[in-house]
Amino acid sequence: MTTYARNSRLDVVLAAERLFAQRGFHATSMRDLGRELGLHGSSLYSHITSKEDLLVEVIDRGAELFDAAAARAEQAAGSGAERLAALVRGHLDVVLEHVGAARTYLNEAHALDDQQRRRVIERRDGYERRFREAMTAGIGDGSIRADVDPRLASIFLLSILNSVERWYRPEGPLDRNQLAAEILEFALSGIGSRVR
Amino acid sequence: MTTYARNSRLDVVLAAERLFAQRGFHATSMRDLGRELGLHGSSLYSHITSKEDLLVEVIDRGAELFDAAAARAEQAAGSGAERLAALVRGHLDVVLEHVGAARTYLNEAHALDDQQRRRVIERRDGYERRFREAMTAGIGDGSIRADVDPRLASIFLLSILNSVERWYRPEGPLDRNQLAAEILEFALSGIGSRVR
DNA sequence: GACCGACGAACGATCGTTCGTTAGTCTAAG
């Protein structure tokens, strides 16, 4: 007779993703987290070793998802601009399919201690580098304008992508493909007319 | 004989801007805040009524700064694209000159209670509308392409602007005017070449 | 009967906040 709601370690991590993303790490108590799974805060320690470790795990999962998506995107053949488009679509897939992990990864890294935070930031820089390299390749093959600064442009593009979770609602009129197309159109062509 | 370090209400608000922006609202204790001013946490209540009220005040100050900058920018004559450029420069001025208030306004509104948060978000929407209207005007006068969706484009542009505080360092090689020029160039022309 | 997830009381620490008190400053009457 199973009267307990038995949970696995993964259940805890997934609940943490949700709550950390929704309320923030410091605003989420272990008892909140327990309630989310129908058990006591103290019971979580059957699965994890500390709240801090849990945050590290959630954030690392987020980083992993983005890195994996980028690796998949980079196998797309074609011009630099086309590789960049694949990176954008991959990024959006992660943000929209793993909201919790993505948001926690993007917004809660500051709650980590110095060493862990540095590690995460370095990893984030590595991810950004893949965007920069696609742009540089694009400049080489003529699909991206030669006067573009790849470093700045990749920061701008990632700013747009990382802010998507702040306003986009999947149930709205814009589907995922349209969103990707709109972002790419903005990034590639801008909004200005030839005569300003 | 003045042995006390006497502080005014404004001192408390300014210290709160700094700490709330740096560590986040929930990670900042009243005793932290007191230490920043050289006094006890309890002493802060000579100046304020609650931690929550203090956050409201900091965030409202941030909103005020952005609204004032936008109002100034909108007096700039010229095409829609030129008005948009003035809005961008005004936004950057606020972000770079009032880092604490701006960051707290942009990142800590989720710590407000439902009613206050709704109020702040509405005000933020009003600010975004000014960008949208400049774009719409630009479409009218031919300075902005007619196929641009002003709503999406203003979200994208503001995503870039609001992320500036996450990476930009004023002591770096890029000064404020160059930063504004780079952002405008990206937003108006994008990075794609004519043939992709 | 070994194993494990959950319980629930309890820990010391820290949280936001209250309050009676003190020390310094300002104003105005003597």
Added chain:
DNA sequence: CTTAGACTAACGAACGATCGTTCGTCGGTC
């Protein structure tokens, strides 16, 4: 010019609540 009294910023102890975490126990499943 002095001085009494109002005013205010800051102190510091203390409040109940909640925090993350520990631990001995127990029920349910292999």
